[in-house]
Amino acid sequence: MPKTHEPKLIAGNANRPLACAIARRMSMHRGMNVRPVDARVERFNDQEVFVEVFENVRGEDMFIIQPTSNPANDNLMELMIIADALRRSSAARITAVIPYFGYARQDRRTKARTPISAKLVANLLTESGIERVLTMDLHAAQIQGFFDIPVDNLYAAPVFALDIEHHFRGNMDKITVVSPDVGGVARARELAQRIGSGLAIVDKRRVRPGEVAEMTVIGDIEGQTCIIVDDLCDTAGTLCKAAGLLVDKGAAEVHAYISHGVFSGPAVERITSSQLQSVVVTDSIQPTVPVEAARNIRIVPTAPMFAQAITNIWQGTSVSSLFEHETLAPIYEGLYALNG
Known part of the structure; x- marks a missing residue:
């Protein structure tokens, strides 16, 4: 043939x-x-x-x-x-x-x-x-x-940048991109440069794996729309804690852009009950029924x-x-x- x-x-x-x-x-x-x-x-x-x-x-x-x-x-x-x-x-x-x-x-x-x-x-x-x-x-x-x-x-950053420019049109000057840890600064900086926004970092210190002892915000987020960017979200514990911390420190609202929505265990429940206005993930992993039904989780196509x-x-x-x-x-x- x-x-x-x-x-x-x-x-x-x-x-x-x-x-x-x-x-x-x-x-x-x-x-x-x-x-x-x-x-x-x-x-x-x-x-x-x-x-x-x-x-x-x-x-x-x-x-x-x-x-x-x-x-x-x-x-x-x-x-x-x-x-x-x-x-x-x-x-x-x-x-x-x-x-x-x-x-x-x-x-x-x-x-x-x-x-x-x-x-x-x-x-x-x-x-x-x-x-x-x-x-x-x-x-x-x-x-x-x-x-x-x-x-x-x-x-995923170029797709996220398009999505942010579309959904936050008219308020781009109020956006600050946030890295949820020091290791993700390069990823957050790239997105911040693409959309022309400021950058902040959540510094977390662990006493043992899976358990965060202390979190500190590095950067000015007062009155800002904070966008946390990360490559994956597993159980969403750190993500939700970071969102709560940002709100406590004066952020107007908090959103998250995640490349891969692993969403293990209590992740979806944590996100829906958190202070996150929205969590945007790609469809690199097939979303489950609870993910698709979650009020504040949105999926962008790859x-x-x-x-x-x-x-x-x-x-x-x-x-x-x-x-x-x-x-x-x-x-x-x-x-x-x-x-x-």
Whole structure:
């Protein structure tokens, strides 16, 4: 069968709505019907993963869309087994599109006799036959160096900047971007520079993991609309405490922009009962029913950005161009008509 002239998508079970949204967006750009290839990704009775691809993929440029979110181990195994199935079916190139890269928090040895799990996962993905990785907002930028294959790390900040300019139009001079910890200052500074706002930092000190002893605000937030920016939110404990502290210190209102909404345990309940006016997350992780029902959680799409990135990779053109406002704004034109 002759090689097609379009990229081909295949989806695991981790976030099928996002995969379908990416396919629809690519269909709009390409002027033809792009859809995930026909395949089944199922479980045997003992929960072993089974994959069968029903379409010919010989010589094709394949893109697997699969975040390694909860359950991380199951979704990671699905990703690797799909890659193995494609490799054994003679796909020309296999790119893993991992909107949320699990195990990224274990990027270094924080204590003696602990693993660097992010490096182990990088090795596993490479050995499974994956030749390129496309992801978004890695928890630690150095994880790109754990791979011996190309890694394209997209950023949610340009999309967040578009969303902020749209929803806070007319009040941009009252916004202060806040980093929830010292380690996230670079991320917060980048967003602050994009929207031309001030910057503040919440300095937190822990007595033990998961327990914050003291929090201090560095910067002037009196009367400001504070926007906390972070790469992920797990149990939301620190996020909600930071929001309460900012209000106590004189902030007019507090919002949060989070790249990956992990939302484990009591996270949603904490957010809905907190002083956060809104929490904006991307759809890199498929939202649960409680997340979608939460009054102050809003989801922004990443499909336009990932669809364009996949197209650029397939065409051999620049992916880093998507970091710029001028390139990304037209892609989100229908969602954020900033001049309307």
